[in-house]
Amino acid sequence: MTGSRPTGDELVEVLAALSNPLRLRIVATLAGGRDYVSHLARVIGVSRPLLHMHLQRLEAAGLVVGSLELSEDGKAMKYFEVADFDFTLTPSALAEAVLTLTTADQKRGPAREEPS
Amino acid sequence: MTGSRPTGDELVEVLAALSNPLRLRIVATLAGGRDYVSHLARVIGVSRPLLHMHLQRLEAAGLVVGSLELSEDGKAMKYFEVADFDFTLTPSALAEAVLTLTTADQKRGPAREEPS
DNA sequence: TTCACATGTAAGAATTCTCTTACACGTGTA
DNA sequence: TACACGTGTAAGAGAATTCTTACATGTGAA
Numbered sequence: 665m666t667g668s669r670p671t672g673d674e675l676v677e678v679l680a681a682l683s684n685p686l687r688l689r690i691v692a693t694l695a696g697g698r699d700y701v702s703h704l705a706r707v708i709g710v711s712r713p714l715l716h717m718h719l720q721r722l723e724a725a726g727l728v729v730g731s732l733e734l735s736e737d738g739k740a741m742k743y744f745e746v747a748d749f750d751f752t753l754t755p756s757a758l759a760e761a762v763l764t765l766t767t768a769d770q771k772r773g774p775a776r777e778e779p780s
Numbered sequence: 781m782t783g784s785r786p787t788g789d790e791l792v793e794v795l796a797a798l799s800n801p802l803r804l805r806i807v808a809t810l811a812g813g814r815d816y817v818s819h820l821a822r823v824i825g826v827s828r829p830l831l832h833m834h835l836q837r838l839e840a841a842g843l844v845v846g847s848l849e850l851s852e853d854g855k856a857m858k859y860f861e862v863a864d865f866d867f868t869l870t871p872s873a874l875a876e877a878v879l880t881l882t883t884a885d886q887k888r889g890p891a892r893e894e895p896s
Numbered sequence: 897t898t899c900a901c902a903t904g905t906a907a908g909a910a911t912t913c914t915c916t917t918a919c920a921c922g923t924g925t926a
Numbered sequence: 927t928a929c930a931c932g933t934g935t936a937a938g939a940g941a942a943t944t945c946t947t948a949c950a951t952g953t954g955a956a
Contacts, residue, residue: 672804679799682869684944685792685883692878695871702902714945716904732903738953739902746871753798753867755811762808767801800914818932830915832934848933854923855932 670751672765674726675758678751681725686710687718691746694728698745719744786867788881790842791874794867797841802826803834807862810844814861835860 670678681687689708693699699707705715722728723744730744786794797803805824809815815823821831838844839860846860 672801676799676801676804678869679795682874683792683795683799685788685881686944688788688792688874689878689881691871692875695875700902711946712903713905713947717944735902735953737901737955740952741902742904748871749869751869753794753865753869755807755862755864758798758804759808759811762805765801765805802914816932827916828933829917829935833914851923851932853925853931856922857932858934 668750670761672761672763672767675751675761676765677725678727678749681721681727684718686714687722690715690718690722691727694744694746698743700741700743704744784866786877788877788879789883791867791877792881793841794843794865797837797843800834802830803838806831806834806838807843810860810862814859816857816859820860 693704693708701715701719702712705712719728719730723730726747727749728744728746730742732740732742735741809820809824817831818828821828835844835846839846843863843865844860845863846858848856848858851857
């Protein structure tokens with residue numbers, strides 16, 4: 665992962681995933697060790713459904729990895745851990761990533777302005 | 781700027797500013813040289829008011845710098861250029877930034893769930 | 897059976913983001 | 927005067943994000 669060259673779309677997804685204080689806190693907490701959802705929710709102090717949603721976003725971006733495991737007493741536990749990502753944000757790195765942006769170019773239409 | 785240690789709040793603002801395809805494209809385009817708003821809007825293919833808004837967001841995050849200049853024929857031209865930022869995104873870098881998150885801790889209240 | 901604990905997900909409200917349209921101002925030139 | 931070009935900004939619609947509440951499932955122990 666270190667020094668990877670993400671595509672524009674991947675980069676946007678990663679940045680969007682990390683541009684939220686709570687999600688940043690989740691990654692930071694998991695950087696201290698893996699944890700399962702319910703416990704992590706109590707540690708961070710958010711509701712479990714909310715944490716579940718944010719973890720989904722982080723996992724979709726490839727920043728955390730989850731695995732469903734069975735504890736000794738038979739409970740289904742979903743453990744999450746951080747992926748060891750390494751992204752560099754510089755003007756030239758962004759310029760390179762933009763080359764591979766698909767972006768479905770919004771729904772922006774004619775783009776002419778102030779038609780007089 | 782290179783190798784800077786942003787505060788959590790700064791980092792969130794930077795990431796939010798870059799987590800948009802159009803803004804990424806703006807930074808990438810400006811990385812190729814400074815330009816003024818109206819021309820940049822034509823180059824990228826978006827309306828000037830829209831570009832204006834995105835440039836504000838990028839400038840607020842410190843990623844681009846604008847300067848109002850007077851052209852030879854007396855027109856007010858606002859030129860923008862990229863700041864030479866360099867952010868590293870790794871789990872430990874994020875963990876460090878999170879320590880300085882103020883975040884006004886959302887409006888999340890009791891955070892107890894499924895009250896039975 | 898009931899409780900405590902784990903999981904997942906759907907519905908709705910409140911807020912924020914994105915974008916268009918429309919207005920304001922200024923200058924130099926035809 | 928009218929046009930072409932530059933600037934800024936405000937109002938509103940539509941879409942996406944964020945969060946709560948409420949429901950569903952499962953296990954083991956009292």
